[in-house]
Every structure is written in structure tokens, then in C-alpha cells.
Amino acid sequence: MSVVALAPGYESKVEIRDLETNFHGNILIFVHWEEHLSFCSAIAFPLPPGMPFGAFVSEVVAPHYAAHPDAANVDWSKTLWSIDGERKSPDFSASLAANGLHHKSLVRFWTPGLSGVAFS
């Protein structure tokens, strides 16, 4: 369906507010630690697409989840990943873009053996 509008040609006047070009060279990435609902939702970051996946994990993901008691026991080599709904084994030395991440991609990960306190 498309919008029912009073003005003819409304669609041509639409300015999409979150285009990649509005983020100063970054892309928006969402990441979520599954089975750890203490973190109420996925968290959002503007990141350079050339950032290595490994740096994303060690400099962005890990520190922002550090407050959880499980965080110290995470083994990143055994983590299971899903990128935009598909199971993936990311290459830690390759960039976010080379791992298929794009503007507004959603990264979900599972840490086998660690599922918080009753998934919290």
C-alpha cells in the first residue's frame, strides 16, 4: 500500500530521515546479546564500514556488555552469530562491510553455555 495524501506527488517530496549519507561516513549497526534480557533491547552504534569485525567485537560489543556477570566468561571464538537473519561465521580480520554488514544491519549473537540468570 502507499500513502493516501492530499498533495499530488507526495511521494516525491518525502525526505527519508535516516539515509546512510546522514551519518557522517558511518553506518548504523544494531547488536543484541541473545538470552541476556538484562539488556532490554538491541543496542545501536554508528560505525565506519571499514572497521574490522574483530575490533567491533573487542572495542564496541564487549565493553558495552561488560556490566553483565556473564560477560567475563564469554569465549568469542565459540560465539554463534546471525547477521540480518542469517547464521554467519564472521571473519574477524575482515571489515564490517566485507562481512556483509550494511547500514542498519542487525547482528545477534549467542554464547553457548551462558544464558544469564533465567535469560536475564
Next chain:
Amino acid sequence: MSGTKKLGLRQRYEYLTRGLDWETSYQPMDKVFPYDSFEGIKIKDWSAWEDPFRLTMDSYWKFQAEKERKLYAVIDAFAQNNGQTGISDGRYANVLKLFLTGISPEEYQAHRGFAFAGRHLRGAGTRVAAQMQSIDELRHLQTQVHTISHYNKYFDGIGEFPHMHDRVWYLSVPKSFFDDARSAGPFEFMIAIGFAFEYLLTNLLFVPFMSGAAYNGDMSTVTFGFSAQSDESRHMTLGIEVIKFLLEQHPDNLPIVQKWVDKWFWRGHRLLGLVAMMMDYMLPKKVMSWKEAWDIYFVEAGGALFQDLGRYGLKMPKYADIATAEAEHISHQNWAVFYQYTHAAAFHTWMPDAEHLDWLSEKYPNTFDKYYRPRWEMWAKMEKEGKRFYNNALPQLCQTCQIPMAYTEPGNPTEICFRSTQYKGDTYHFCSDGCKDIFCDEPEKFSQAWLPVHQIFQGNCGGATVPDVLRWYNMNVGADNMDYVGSPDEKLWNEWHAEKLRQAS
């Protein structure tokens, strides 16, 4: 005396509306009323509109003036007797902060919206009813501001409410709800606010706040509730009249109205999640649980309403079953959001104490002990160890309702519900099928959404760090935000309490 006879109410109303629906001759009617046809609604006979109240302006002013006199007398007495010291607990003030920042500005938006509908719908009865509701809504804003201004002398987080409404991340939830309704056509606005909000869901908003005030010793807020109540019954009548009128006018209106009912029910359900959290977590003396309120006011009352509307072919709103299942979860999930983002909220948060936890277990026997108590106990333990839990990143927001994507999969409370779609090469994320459907119906509209988190990243909210953004919100850091325990509010409350004990002994 001359032979002038006093006119009856009905006659006076006929004189009031006489000629309001005159046919223009210099300009075509469609040019004078450009907004009431583009939505596809077909009206054959505007005069079929029934206004059961038939209120005239002189009786309207008389009624309202009388209510105002009573209200302001109560407000004065409350101030003179230091009523603020007699509320159940200092925590209660946070309910008023949420109300004033999140609800009162929407009274103003409703005022603007009904003024627009009153101008742009061409039926005389409709225009008069919409204009009176517009004045009511402005009065509600005014009485709420006046009532709560007394608390502003003592408690933090109140004084910047209009500024905060336009900028603060969670206040974009009610703001965008009304922006959506007001930027729709006048018929959709009437279904959105007049029917879905003021008729179907209103009891879930006002009953909790007003009985909450009564249970917690806030007589001034109870009085503005009473002062608004007779208006609300008129608004409810307008809400039900508009839906019956549209459905009776033309069979082609049914699918359009059904779509709006589906959309605004879901949007309303999401918005009321803030009320759910208020009822279950913020009222020091509880009225009832959100689940109980939902069962009474939506499942029972709403069910009967839709049975009645079934004769027009209207069905229960889409996803009503999902919303009912979510009534077991949303208050807990929303409180978790504010607890971990307490540094960015203009009201205080806290972990429930033992008695409160037991109340939650009793009210939510299917879900609380299994899914939420362990989290609260873990956080309380961390707090005790000096490691109070904060989320130091910004949350992913739903493109439609703008709430952090904190809701779980229908049927699986251990997994976040993620939905997404593509539009013009970009990805959009949603918290639910309900929010995704709303986007997909009008992607042109919702791709323009002002999402607070994305705006911060684009550099439009005062700077790149949390302190920069809080300054841009006009938030008084260390007073307005963070936990209740340790706040200036708590300190003041404890002083009042100690003084009372000293005087009593």
C-alpha cells in the same frame, strides 16, 4: 414584559448550529473543505449526524466555570495545607512527572487536532462537537499544569515539561503518536483520537492515573480528574458517534475505518505501556495491576463494544489477542527499560522491595516469578554490591512506535521480537507485527520518523556524549534523573517525614 419565551435546550442548539452548514457560492464547497474527501470516506448526508448532548455555548461556559471554581478552591486548599507532604510516599511525585511530560502536552496536541477537524469537516453537528472538544482539551492542559505546578515547588523533573516533550527520547513516543494522528486527514484523526483513544482506551489512561492519585493522597490531581470527567463522557459520545456515522453513511467506508481501528488500537496499546509501568511499578499504593485493568477495560468492555459494532461489519482490532497476551509482560519490560536508562530519564526509578515483589508475583502468577523476579533480584544484588546496572549504549528503536525494541516474541518471553522490512533500499526495524504493518501501509510517512537515537548519531541533539544530550534536554543532571534513593526528592521527603514524627511525639 414582551412575549419572549424561554427556549428549550434543543431549540437553542438548533439556533446555535443554524446555517453553519451553508452552501458556499463564490467558491466550490470542495475547495473550502479540501480535507474531508481525500481519505476516501464517503458521506451522503451530513445532517444524519446526531449530537446527543446538544450543548450550547452559554451552558458550556456555565458548566466549565462552575467546575473551575471548585478545582481552584481545592488547589488553593491543597497548597495552604501543604498537601504535598501528605502523599503516600515521595516516589509518587514521579507519576506526576510522567503525566505532565508525557500526557499533558498531548492534551494540547488534541486541542490542535480537534480545532482542525472542527474547521475541516463540513457537517454542522460534527463541527460544533469537535470545536467544543478542542476547547476542553486546552482547558485540560491548563488545569493539569496549574495543579502540578504546586509540586514543582518541591520536586525535580517537572519545570521543563514542554521543552522535554519536544526532545527527550521516550517522550517522542507520545509526541510521535499525536504527530501521526494530526498529520493524517480529519476522519483518520477522529477515529484515532476520538474513537480509539477517547472511547476504546480512555479508561486505561484516566482511571489508573486518577484512582492512583486518590489512593496515594493526591487530592488536587483527583480534582482535575473530576473536572475533566464530564468532558470525557462527551468526548466518548463523540468518539462512538463518529464511528457509527461513518459506517452508516456508505459501505465503502468499512474497510478504511477497519484499517484505522486496527492501526490506532495497536498504536494506543503501545503508548499505554507507559501507563502499565506506572500502575505496576510507580504507584506506592497500588490500585490494581495493569493486567487486571486490561481485562476489565479492554477484554470485557472492549469485547462488548465490538460485539455491538459487529452489526456494521466492524471486527475486533487486528492483534487484539497479541495485545492481551502482552498484558502479562509489558509493565515489567518497560520498567526494565527505564531502570537501565535511569541516567537519561527525567523521573526516578527503583527496584521493587520485598512486599512489592510479592504483590507482582500474586498479580502475575504466570509470568513474574519465572521471567522477571530473577532479573530484579539480580539487579538488586548488583546494586547492593555497588555495581548498579546501567545500559551504557543507546537502544535500538522501533521505527513506528519509537519505543526501544524491548518486547518479546509472542509466545516466547525469553527472546526479543525483531521484525524488519525494506523500503527504497533501506532497512527498517520494528518491535512487532503490529508496528510493521502500520509502516508497510504508509512507508512514505514513517520513513520520515524522527527517531531520537538516530538523531543523536546524526549530531542533531546537542552533541555526541550523553551529558551533551542531557544538557540539550534541559535535564538537571543529578536531580531530575537517576534512582529515587539518593535523590534530592528523597532527601526532602525524608525531612518532611522526620518533621512529622517529631511533631507527633
